Amino acid sequence: MMYKGVIIPGEEIGTTEEYIAGNGTFEKDGKIVACVLGFLKIDENERRVEVVPINPPSTIKKNSTVYCVVEDLKQAMAIVEVISVDSKIREIAGTTQGAIHISKISQKYVENITSVLRIGDILRAGVLQSAPTIQLYINEPHLGVIKAYCIRCRRPLVRKPNLRENTLYCENCDRVETRKIADDYGNVVPDWKK
Ligand SMILES: [Zn+2]
Missing domain, CATH: 2.40.50.100 (RNA polymerase II/Efflux pump adaptor protein, barrel-sandwich hybrid domain)
Incomplete structure (x- = not known):
C-alpha cells in the first residue's frame, strides 16, 4: 500500500x-x-x-485551512474554487469561490501574478474572511501551491534540489516555471496521518 x-x-x-x-x-x-x-x-x-x-474543514471559517484550485487570474487577485469533497458543504457555505489578493500571495512583493500562480494550480490557503466574500491568503511558508502543472504540456511540475526557491521543473519539456509553493510541495502527506 x-x-x-x-x-x-x-x-x-x-x-x-x-x-x-x-x-x-x-x-x-x-x-x-x-x-x-x-x-x-x-x-x-x-x-x-x-x-x-484530503480532509476539508466542515465550514469555511476565518483562520481555517482550505484547499482550492486557481480558476482565474486578474491583475491584482486570483480567483479560486475552494474544493470540498462533501457536496453538503457547498450547500451550507453557499459559495465556494474565493479570492486571494496579490498582496496576500507572497511574503515578498509580487509584481506579476502569473509569476507566482497559474490557472489549475492546487493550493493550501488560509481563510482571512469568510463573509460576505471568501478572502484567502497564502503568504506563509506552509501555504501556497501544493501541486502545479506545466503550462505547456499540463504534466505535474516537480521540485529539484538545485533549483532556486519557488522554481519548479517540467521533466517532459525540460523547462522551469515559478510559483509561490508551500514548503512541502511534492511531499504533501495526508492530514490524518500527522
Ligand atoms: Zn511540460
Missing part, C-alpha cells in the same frame, strides 16, 4: 487494464479518473487505485 501525491478531480490515474477503479475514482473510456481531491492510494496486491480525500 502506498500513497503517491496529490490528485485533483479529472486527473487520469491509470487504465482499467492495469487497475480496478476504487473509491474516489470513476472509469471513462478505459481510463481511471479521479473524482475528488485527495491522495492517490495504490494497492499493488489487489491492483486497486483509490483517491483518499
Whole structure:
C-alpha cells in the first residue's frame, strides 16, 4: 500500500487494464479518473487505485485551512474554487469561490501574478474572511501551491534540489516555471496521518 501525491478531480490515474477503479475514482473510456481531491492510494496486491480525500474543514471559517484550485487570474487577485469533497458543504457555505489578493500571495512583493500562480494550480490557503466574500491568503511558508502543472504540456511540475526557491521543473519539456509553493510541495502527506 502506498500513497503517491496529490490528485485533483479529472486527473487520469491509470487504465482499467492495469487497475480496478476504487473509491474516489470513476472509469471513462478505459481510463481511471479521479473524482475528488485527495491522495492517490495504490494497492499493488489487489491492483486497486483509490483517491483518499484530503480532509476539508466542515465550514469555511476565518483562520481555517482550505484547499482550492486557481480558476482565474486578474491583475491584482486570483480567483479560486475552494474544493470540498462533501457536496453538503457547498450547500451550507453557499459559495465556494474565493479570492486571494496579490498582496496576500507572497511574503515578498509580487509584481506579476502569473509569476507566482497559474490557472489549475492546487493550493493550501488560509481563510482571512469568510463573509460576505471568501478572502484567502497564502503568504506563509506552509501555504501556497501544493501541486502545479506545466503550462505547456499540463504534466505535474516537480521540485529539484538545485533549483532556486519557488522554481519548479517540467521533466517532459525540460523547462522551469515559478510559483509561490508551500514548503512541502511534492511531499504533501495526508492530514490524518500527522
Ligand atoms: Zn511540460
